[in-house]
Amino acid sequence: MKIASDWQSGFFKNSFYNPASPAAVAHAPAEAAFVLKQLKLKKGAALLDLCCGPGRHAVEFARKGLLVTGVDFSGEYLKEAAARAKKKKTPLRLLRGDMRRLKFSREFDAAVNLFTSFGYFLKFSDDLKTLKGVARALLPGGLFLIDIINGDLIRRNFTPRDWHDLGDHYLLEARRPFKDGQVNTWTRIDKKTGRIQERTFFDRMYDKRSLSAALRKAGLEPLKFWGGFDGRPLSAKTIRLICLARKA
Numbered sequence: 243m244k245i246a247s248d249w250q251s252g253f254f255k256n257s258f259y260n261p262a263s264p265a266a267v268a269h270a271p272a273e274a275a276f277v278l279k280q281l282k283l284k285k286g287a288a289l290l291d292l293c294c295g296p297g298r299h300a301v302e303f304a305r306k307g308l309l310v311t312g313v314d315f316s317g318e319y320l321k322e323a324a325a326r327a328k329k330k331k332t333p334l335r336l337l338r339g340d341m342r343r344l345k346f347s348r349e350f351d352a353a354v355n356l357f358t359s360f361g362y363f364l365k366f367s368d369d370l371k372t373l374k375g376v377a378r379a380l381l382p383g384g385l386f387l388i389d390i391i392n393g394d395l396i397r398r399n400f401t402p403r404d405w406h407d408l409g410d411h412y413l414l415e416a417r418r419p420f421k422d423g424q425v426n427t428w429t430r431i432d433k434k435t436g437r438i439q440e441r442t443f444f445d446r447m448y449d450k451r452s453l454s455a456a457l458r459k460a461g462l463e464p465l466k467f468w469g470g471f472d473g474r475p476l477s478a479k480t481i482r483l484i485c486l487a488r489k490a
């Protein structure tokens with residue numbers, strides 16, 4: 243399993259993967275409601291959805307009266323986000339860009355990064371660049387909510403491979419520990435055409451301790467943790483690691 247440092251450019255393509263599966267879209271309103279409950283923003287507040295993808299959360303935030311800016315590097319997903327916003331008749335500001343090179347300065351009351359859209363870079367310094375960009379983008383005292391996979395659970399229950407039936411295709415997942423994360427190879431088999439596609443990606447595994455340390459290095463102070471969007475406490479058994487942090 244070889245990993246290219248720019249693996250993301252071949253992975254986040256509709257022909258291979260789209261985070262807005264029907265199930266994920268169905269979960270978005272409840273997830274967005276949990277996020278908004280924690281952020282306690284007033285109508286008209288400015289929110290950054292970093293790595294917004296096809297905008298399934300961003301439109302929910304905008305529908306609640308927030309001024310939402312979605313940033314993502316995938317043109318295909320941003321197009322879908324724009325269409326979703328148009329359909330729901332909600333304004334969305336969508337910008338194409340790399341999460342490591344955010345140009346905002348003291349612009350947002352809060353920022354979010356959802357559905358494991360972090361930890362993709364082989365160099366930890368790139369993760370740090372991302373978090374520092376978030377901190378810079380926030381107004382003083384601004385909040386940041388991040389939702390990633392819980393590395394603690396993954397490490398304790400390491401499974402080298404499994405597979406899923408995802409409706410129109412099968413997905414085979416193979417993994418191996420690499421650096422402070424995992425290299426994963428996904429093989430997608432289209433049920434109708436039999437087409438087989440394979441992509442390999444890297445995911446740095448964060449737990450409460452390592453995420454807290456990274457946030458602090460970037461000037462973000464962790465305040466609270468959860469293990470799911472239903473508000474369950476974080477533990478070694480929860481699949482999500484959700485953290486609310488404040489710009490120090």
Ligand SMILES: C[S@@+](CC[C@H](N)C(=O)[O-])C[C@H]1O[C@@H](n2cnc3c(N)ncnc32)[C@H](O)[C@@H]1O
Binds near residue numbers: 250294297355
């Ligand atoms: C797992 S998806 C989640 C998308 C969205 N947050 C959601 O919950 O539906 C990860 C997203 O990160 C984006 N992404 C990956 N690498 C990126 C980068 N270097 N800069 C900006 N966005 C990136 C992808 O295009 C994709 O939309």
